[in-house]
Amino acid sequence: MLSQQLINATVLGSMYALIGVGFTLYFGMLNLINMAHGGIYMLGAFIALSAFHVGAQLGLPPVLLAVAVIIVSIVLTGGVGVVIERIAVKPLRHAPPLVFLISSMAVYMVLEELVLTLYPNGANPQVFPDPFDLKSFSIGPVVMGYVQVFLIAVAVLSIASLHFVITRTDLGRAIRAVTADPIGAQMMGIDVDRTIGRTFFIGSGLAAVGGILEGMNFGSVMFNMGFLAAIKGFTAAVIGGLGNVYGALAGGFLVALVEVMASGYLPGGAAYKNVITFSLLILCLVFRPTGLLRSAIH
Amino acid sequence: MVRVKLASGLAHMALWLLAVMTLSAGYAPAAFAKNVVKICAVLPTSGPAAAIGIGMMNSMDLAAKQINASGKLGDIEIELLKLDDGSQASMGMNAVLKAVSDPAVLACSAHFNSPVALATQDVFHRNGIANLVPAAIIGKLTAEQKGDEIFRIAPPDVWQISMAAKFPLAIAGKRFFLIDDSTQYGKSLVSEMEKNAVKEGGEKVGADSIAVGEKDFTAILTKAKGLNPDFIFFGGVTTEAALIRQQMVKLGIKALFYTGSGVISPTYISIAGPAGEGTYGYFYGLPYQAYPGGKKFVDDYAKGGYDKPFETYGLWAYASIEVLAEAAKRANAKGTLTRRGIIDELKTGEFPSILGEVSFPRPGDIKQRVIAYYGVKDGKWTMTHKSDENGKVIKLDTPVPLDAN
Numbered sequence: 206m207l208s209q210q211l212i213n214a215t216v217l218g219s220m221y222a223l224i225g226v227g228f229t230l231y232f233g234m235l236n237l238i239n240m241a242h243g244g245i246y247m248l249g250a251f252i253a254l255s256a257f258h259v260g261a262q263l264g265l266p267p268v269l270l271a272v273a274v275i276i277v278s279i280v281l282t283g284g285v286g287v288v289i290e291r292i293a294v295k296p297l298r299h300a301p302p303l304v305f306l307i308s309s310m311a312v313y314m315v316l317e318e319l320v321l322t323l324y325p326n327g328a329n330p331q332v333f334p335d336p337f338d339l340k341s342f343s344i345g346p347v348v349m350g351y352v353q354v355f356l357i358a359v360a361v362l363s364i365a366s367l368h369f370v371i372t373r374t375d376l377g378r379a380i381r382a383v384t385a386d387p388i389g390a391q392m393m394g395i396d397v398d399r400t401i402g403r404t405f406f407i408g409s410g411l412a413a414v415g416g417i418l419e420g421m422n423f424g425s426v427m428f429n430m431g432f433l434a435a436i437k438g439f440t441a442a443v444i445g446g447l448g449n450v451y452g453a454l455a456g457g458f459l460v461a462l463v464e465v466m467a468s469g470y471l472p473g474g475a476a477y478k479n480v481i482t483f484s485l486l487i488l489c490l491v492f493r494p495t496g497l498l499r500s501a502i503h
Numbered sequence: 504m505v506r507v508k509l510a511s512g513l514a515h516m517a518l519w520l521l522a523v524m525t526l527s528a529g530y531a532p533a534a535f536a537k538n539v540v541k542i543c544a545v546l547p548t549s550g551p552a553a554a555i556g557i558g559m560m561n562s563m564d565l566a567a568k569q570i571n572a573s574g575k576l577g578d579i580e581i582e583l584l585k586l587d588d589g590s591q592a593s594m595g596m597n598a599v600l601k602a603v604s605d606p607a608v609l610a611c612s613a614h615f616n617s618p619v620a621l622a623t624q625d626v627f628h629r630n631g632i633a634n635l636v637p638a639a640i641i642g643k644l645t646a647e648q649k650g651d652e653i654f655r656i657a658p659p660d661v662w663q664i665s666m667a668a669k670f671p672l673a674i675a676g677k678r679f680f681l682i683d684d685s686t687q688y689g690k691s692l693v694s695e696m697e698k699n700a701v702k703e704g705g706e707k708v709g710a711d712s713i714a715v716g717e718k719d720f721t722a723i724l725t726k727a728k729g730l731n732p733d734f735i736f737f738g739g740v741t742t743e744a745a746l747i748r749q750q751m752v753k754l755g756i757k758a759l760f761y762t763g764s765g766v767i768s769p770t771y772i773s774i775a776g777p778a779g780e781g782t783y784g785y786f787y788g789l790p791y792q793a794y795p796g797g798k799k800f801v802d803d804y805a806k807g808g809y810d811k812p813f814e815t816y817g818l819w820a821y822a823s824i825e826v827l828a829e830a831a832k833r834a835n836a837k838g839t840l841t842r843r844g845i846i847d848e849l850k851t852g853e854f855p856s857i858l859g860e861v862s863f864p865r866p867g868d869i870k871q872r873v874i875a876y877y878g879v880k881d882g883k884w885t886m887t888h889k890s891d892e893n894g895k896v897i898k899l900d901t902p903v904p905l906d907a908n
Contacts, residue, residue, distance in 0.1 A: 348754050424746070425745070465722040468720075468722030469723065475711050475712060
């Protein structure tokens, strides 16, 4: 049973980690908390859902279709992220952080309302296809859906790509430089604007993957799914230390582990798992505002 | 200046006189021909249950039109006063207060949601006016009422569960795990299920609560799986039920998934997808074909030009108006066409309706009851079993799809 719960937590943690990374990237670079990120997460899932419907008419094999859909959604959602940066972030770069927080909430609401009104029958939950038809296998007492293996693989691949970009590429070096010292980076010839735009592309693309994972795992998506996901992702980023990419990843899995253990082992814990998670967030903000894992990983 | 005012005042008066004369000229013959009995229909035509509320309101509208057109009420005619309760107690209260303040309103058929019906019950009592509740099923609404004004065309929840608890024990086994959605509705459903199932020889192996809006239930389902129940009963509504069912299938849980009537809807099937197969729920209604007037109602509704379907409770809404109209007719024949007169008719009479003959013995709930069991088969809610009067579970020879339009 414990091993099953650990698998449950891993699947859930993948989603939280992927959305948490965006929060931490933006905060590290711009000192901004971007609440629009939850809207991006939801949008990624809906773009993928539309792509599924289009792709299903082309008659692609399901797994190939799922991969294609994820790529399409990353590219389009990343593009939307870049546009949002241009419209709602860049003009406010020198404004007080509170102004940006409000503007990002407005962007979140716009995204949510757009999907609610423009997507056919948008007020209701939408069925999200499972490319593996709910098939599962078991190793001893542990049962796993093929879709969950696929999701963990996608999450691991996304995180590995992020690690590669940050540590091994010019873009990654630029991101690290701008995060450490934007003025210094600019003096060294780094195009700060372009770096920030690309960071929004990466953060939004990863959030889209998170949204797709949620859709595939739970079989349905809804226009308001971004709100709770954003708070969970934000919690993951805070616990990991805002600005610390690996901290956010670890934070995502930690939040999931706490939730699953609370639901699985505390009597009546499932109804209170959000209370427990957000208490953790408050405790963290009060006692370790730099994050639980700051010293461990940095 | 003064003269101008006087002139315009006179002109106004003349206009008023003209208007009043025209109106009374137009109105008088109609009023002379038929005595209009107003029936208030208070349903959630906006808000979260709007689809169901609109379906019921349309069904009531159809009933009123057909009854008037048939001429069977003699020298009276019914008119619906349509009001919205938005599934909220406060809105329902305003609507009912407005309705009862109109002396021409002699009876009501109000509310889909139990909390709204509980909120307004005293208004009906204080004003001595009948409310034939078309759907809200909470037991104490009738059982604990102060007077005799509340009637209901649905069996109370407590009775439903006392029947429904026997079903999973008969088809799945004794060991059960309970999940509620932390709402009052879900919690009371689960506690009644526990009480009744234990009385029937069931054994509770565990229970847990979830929060509405949550999506990941794998942790508590993993816990449930370890306890190896024969069935899992869920007290809650569609979306969470569908997610629980999906995750049960993914975790390889073989136990029967059993829920209340709140889940029996096409939405459940579309969200749960293929995982929904084998889910069971109980409901106090039969597929519409099983009722004497069911087929005709469905056909007439289709011809009625309504742009929304009648949904799950259309038949009961239609029947409520039939009953109230018939009660008004009988009271009229005795010369007691008053609010009290209609209550007295409802308390003692048997009324023909599309559901068959119905009556409302104290405390006011429908006497003619049945509990049917629906399973998801090939993507459709299909009735496979029912309970007889003694609660014995009977398997149907041929399953009948619910066919919720």
